Amino acid sequence: MNLTEKEQRMLDGEEGYAVRKSMEILVALGDIYGAERLIKVGSVQVAGVSYHNLGDAGLEFLNELAKDGRVKVLTTLNPAGMDLENWRNLGISEEFAQKQNMVIEAFEKMGILVSCTCTPYLIGNLPRYGEHVAWSESSAVTFANSVIGARTNREGGPSALAAAFVGKTPCYGLHLDENRVPDIHVKVNADLTKFSDWGALGYAIGKKAENKIPYITGIKDAELDELKSFCASVVTYGAKPLFYMKGITPGAENCQVPKDSVAVEQSDIKQAYDNINDEVTDIDFVCVGCPHCSIKEIAEIAELLRGKKVAENTEFWVATSRSAKQLADKRGYTQVIERAGGKFACDTCMAVAPLKGRFKALATTSAKGCFYSRQSNMKTKMGSLEECIMAAVTGKWSN
Amino acid sequence: MEQLKGRIIYKGKGEGEALTTSMPISFYGGVDPNTGEVIEKGHELQGKSVKGKILVFPTGKGSTVGSYTLYRMKKNGTAPAGIINRECETIVAVGAIISEIPCVDKVDIARIKTGDTVRIEDGTVTLVQD
Numbered sequence: 001m002n003l004t005e006k007e008q009r010m011l012d013g014e015e016g017y018a019v020r021k022s023m024e025i026l027v028a029l030g031d032i033y034g035a036e037r038l039i040k041v042g043s044v045q046v047a048g049v050s051y052h053n054l055g056d057a058g059l060e061f062l063n064e065l066a067k068d069g070r071v072k073v074l075t076t077l078n079p080a081g082m083d084l085e086n087w088r089n090l091g092i093s094e095e096f097a098q099k100q101n102m103v104i105e106a107f108e109k110m111g112i113l114v115s116c117t118c119t120p121y122l123i124g125n126l127p128r129y130g131e132h133v134a135w136s137e138s139s140a141v142t143f144a145n146s147v148i149g150a151r152t153n154r155e156g157g158p159s160a161l162a163a164a165f166v167g168k169t170p171c172y173g174l175h176l177d178e179n180r181v182p183d184i185h186v187k188v189n190a191d192l193t194k195f196s197d198w199g200a201l202g203y204a205i206g207k208k209a210e211n212k213i214p215y216i217t218g219i220k221d222a223e224l225d226e227l228k229s230f231c232a233s234v235v236t237y238g239a240k241p242l243f244y245m246k247g248i249t250p251g252a253e254n255c256q257v258p259k260d261s262v263a264v265e266q267s268d269i270k271q272a273y274d275n276i277n278d279e280v281t282d283i284d285f286v287c288v289g290c291p292h293c294s295i296k297e298i299a300e301i302a303e304l305l306r307g308k309k310v311a312e313n314t315e316f317w318v319a320t321s322r323s324a325k326q327l328a329d330k331r332g333y334t335q336v337i338e339r340a341g342g343k344f345a346c347d348t349c350m351a352v353a354p355l356k357g358r359f360k361a362l363a364t365t366s367a368k369g370c371f372y373s374r375q376s377n378m379k380t381k382m383g384s385l386e387e388c389i390m391a392a393v394t395g396k397w398s399n
Numbered sequence: 400m401e402q403l404k405g406r407i408i409y410k411g412k413g414e415g416e417a418l419t420t421s422m423p424i425s426f427y428g429g430v431d432p433n434t435g436e437v438i439e440k441g442h443e444l445q446g447k448s449v450k451g452k453i454l455v456f457p458t459g460k461g462s463t464v465g466s467y468t469l470y471r472m473k474k475n476g477t478a479p480a481g482i483i484n485r486e487c488e489t490i491v492a493v494g495a496i497i498s499e500i501p502c503v504d505k506v507d508i509a510r511i512k513t514g515d516t517v518r519i520e521d522g523t524v525t526l527v528q529d
Contacts, residue, residue: 021497028408028492032504053464055432057471061497136463156463158493 001030001170002037010166018069022162029159030170038168039175042127042150043074045120046112046164047136048157050081050352051100059099062106065161069110072167076115076125077107078137079292079319081354084116084347090317096354112164116347117321119228119292121148124323129250132175134163138241139232139291139368145242147227149250151175154241174242180251182244184209185261188218190269194384198226199367200272201264202233208262210238215258216245228291233367276370278361278379285359285378286310286392287350288385289319290369295327297385301342302333304389310341311395315359318342319349342392350376363391403506403524405483408492411501413481414518414527417511418452420444425461426468426494435477453517454479455508459491469494481519483508 003011011023026038048054054062081100082092092100104114115123118137127133127150135141136155144150153173155163163169173179186205192198205214214234222230222245235241244252288301301318310316318337320328325346328334334344345353350362351372361379364370365388370380381397391397420443424430429439435450449472459465469491472478482495487504495502501519511517516527 024409024496025493028496029489031406032408032487032489032492048464048467053427054467055471057432057474058467060474061467061470154463156466156489156493158466158497159463159489 016068022165025162033172035170035172044164045135047078066106066109071164076120134169142231142241182215203272204268206237280379290366293320302336316392405503405506408502413501415480419455423460426465466494473498
């Protein structure tokens with residue numbers, strides 16, 4: 001890779017340990033993937049925040065970097081392993097909270113915004129069309145590439161941090177035009193009638209377009225929250241973190257339609273539900289917000305929960321960003337949800353909180369949430385928001 | 400002494416007994432960072448320890464958290480002494496760099512057998528005859 005004089009000096013250690021380590025990472029990745037140079041990035045999203053995944057070694061690594069590492073661009077953070085303010089209410093142990101707070105302190109020292117959300121594009125980290133960024137968090141990466149039309153590879157935690165300390169990333173993969181060409185035409189011949197159908201569609205397309213860039217036709221309309229859910233699902237179940245949806249996402253109109261094609265029929269949507277759902281009736285955990293709920297989704301939840309009561313042996317969590325929660329506080333949604341016995345899980349979610357052994361069966365609107373909850377040995381049910389609220393109120397899945 | 404030329408992912412010297420597999424390795428969830436033992440169900444190396452070995456495998460796979468797992472192994476003293484890949488990818492490359500484990504790729508890994516004594520020195524892999 002060709003480095004400028006200044007970049008070479010950064011690699012030689014002129015700006016200290018964190019920048020040197022970062023340059024080592026960026027140059028090695030650039031060499032592996034054939035990048036010719038580094039390019040500037042507009043922003044960074046850093047994953048690898050939950051102490052549950054980092055452990056003491058990860059914490060130690062972050063502390064090392066925090067000694068002299070300071071971010072050079074707008075940098076936001078993925079969800080942590082707990083609600084940073086209200087962790088006790090979510091049943092998190094004192095010991096875990098202490099470690100998690102140390103992780104957060106290290107990130108703060110680096111100059112990172114403690115946004116703790118997988119939806120940075122909803123809280124102020126919103127790239128423009130065509131902008132180069134370095135994001136981790138696969139659902140956000142897919143959203144940035146596809147719905148916004150920004151450009152990012154799927155970074156891991158350390159490579160995203162490296163990009164933040166240098167302000168640049170190696171120019172390869174999805175930063176280049178030639179690697180953003182769709183290679184499979186997905187014809188959707190199915191009606192999407194409820195929110196979770198978008199997760200099911202992501203599952204079906206992810207499996208059919210494994211490691212490919214889908215060009216999707218047959219979708220008449222899509223709301224932002226539906227696209228957010230689809231992004232999380234399609235990349236979790238196998239596609240590359242970029243798709244085009246004709247009439248919906250930018251750039252689709254200029255694509256050459258790929259010759260290779262597959263169809264998604266109504267039966268594929270049903271099959272997705274069958275594969276994701278387990279045989280289970282008793283539900284002890286209902287969690288919505290994977291990816292994090294928007295303020296619009298919180299409003300819908302409040303409306304459905306108004307005047308109801310969450311079942312005694314069931315936990316109901318609304319996973320969202322702190323800033324969406326603050327809007328919900330002002331509008332009174334928080335009060336409605338909490339009065340019904342629901343809990344807000346800000347800054348965290350079901351995929352990264354330490355939940356192993358706590359719950360037996362999850363009901364959620366999220367296909368991605370089902371995938372990651374298996375790590376915590378939960379049975380899963382995916383359905384509409386109405387079905388999930390019903391499960392929270394009765395403690396049962398009703399079909 | 401046979402020498403194989405590769406590409407440096409992370410510089411440095413490492414020597415030890417080779418542990419080889421034709422299957423990709425996921426460090427997160429696939430290797431126990433406390434013992435160095437491969438725990439992935441159905442993996443060729445399941446039950447074997449990578450600790451102190453020159454670990455030879457085609458490429459990494461799985462979650463990007465795997466980079467931190469390698470770092471954790473280094474701190475726990477359970478990391479391999481060196482890594483040789485056919486084709487290195489992001490997870491292993493970043494893991495090797497942050498953990499300072501000598502790592503080489505673009506090597507014909509079929510030439511190396513489990514039990515061989517292997518030395519990595521920057522981009523060169525030497526099969527040491529006993």
